[in-house]
Amino acid sequence: MTVDLAARLQAVLAQIRIAEQRFHRPSGAVRLLAVGKTQPAAAIAALAAAGQRDFGENYLQEALDKMSELAALELKWHFIGPVQANKTRGIAEHFAWVHSVDRLKIAERLSAQRPDHLPPLNVCLQVNIDREASKQGLDEAEVIEIAHAVAALPRLRLRGLMAIPAPATQLTDQRRPFARLREISEQLTATGLALDTLSMGMSDDLDAAIAEGATLVRIGTALFGPRF
Numbered sequence: 678m679t680v681d682l683a684a685r686l687q688a689v690l691a692q693i694r695i696a697e698q699r700f701h702r703p704s705g706a707v708r709l710l711a712v713g714k715t716q717p718a719a720a721i722a723a724l725a726a727a728g729q730r731d732f733g734e735n736y737l738q739e740a741l742d743k744m745s746e747l748a749a750l751e752l753k754w755h756f757i758g759p760v761q762a763n764k765t766r767g768i769a770e771h772f773a774w775v776h777s778v779d780r781l782k783i784a785e786r787l788s789a790q791r792p793d794h795l796p797p798l799n800v801c802l803q804v805n806i807d808r809e810a811s812k813q814g815l816d817e818a819e820v821i822e823i824a825h826a827v828a829a830l831p832r833l834r835l836r837g838l839m840a841i842p843a844p845a846t847q848l849t850d851q852r853r854p855f856a857r858l859r860e861i862s863e864q865l866t867a868t869g870l871a872l873d874t875l876s877m878g879m880s881d882d883l884d885a886a887i888a889e890g891a892t893l894v895r896i897g898t899a900l901f902g903p904r905f
């Protein structure tokens with residue numbers, strides 16, 4: 678199993694490097710986030726042994742269990758699931774990043790609850806980029822105002838935007854919503870925010886996301902195999 682996961686990691690990293698070249702992105706511009714939801718701690722440990730450092734989790738309790746099992750490893754944990762108000766304290770205390778902030782109230786709680794001995798919590802705002810697909814995420818119309826409010830919170834560091842577009846099979850169809858997210862990010866930059874992260878692309882659409890400027894792809898299935 679360890680050998681298998683190490684080989685899959687190398688295959689995904691190779692796919693990322695090839696896409697960077699194909700779409701004229703600088704080499705190393707795209708970071709891999711390994712999404713371990715429903716996967717056992719042993720699988721994460723195997724990827725960590727193969728060199729992977731950034732791991733994404735969707736459910737707080739599942740993540741906390743894995744963190745305590747893997748405490749000896751120096752891993753960077755990213756929360757990528759829906760953030761409920763009653764989960765913000767655990768997230769603020771245990772994660773380095775949150776990709777799925779979609780309400781100002783959630784951001785305010787995360788900032789208030791971020792412990793002083795930790796660096797500011799890195800956050801992305803999740804944007805509902807094609808509204809039919811999901812109810813999660815900010816509407817495009819509210820992103821600029823909320824981004825400035827979040828950027829002003831003392832214990833958060835606004836890093837960029839995240840989206841989960843509706844599934845599509847053709848590269849051109851996959852690219853459209855990612856292009857839109859990049860445009861929104863460029864608008865934010867033009868209003869004075871210093872952003873460096875576009876969290877977009879999953880196992881089935883990472884090439885399209887890299888083509889449109891992803892700086893971080895969130896990959897589960899291509900690394901760990903199908904979830905059951």
Ligand SMILES: *Cc1c(COP(=O)(O)O)cnc(C)c1O
Nearest residue numbers: 712757879880895896897898899
């Ligand atoms: C599960 C999940 C992923 C990974 O999806 P795969 O298709 O398995 O690569 C990425 N982002 C989020 C927010 C997820 O919930």
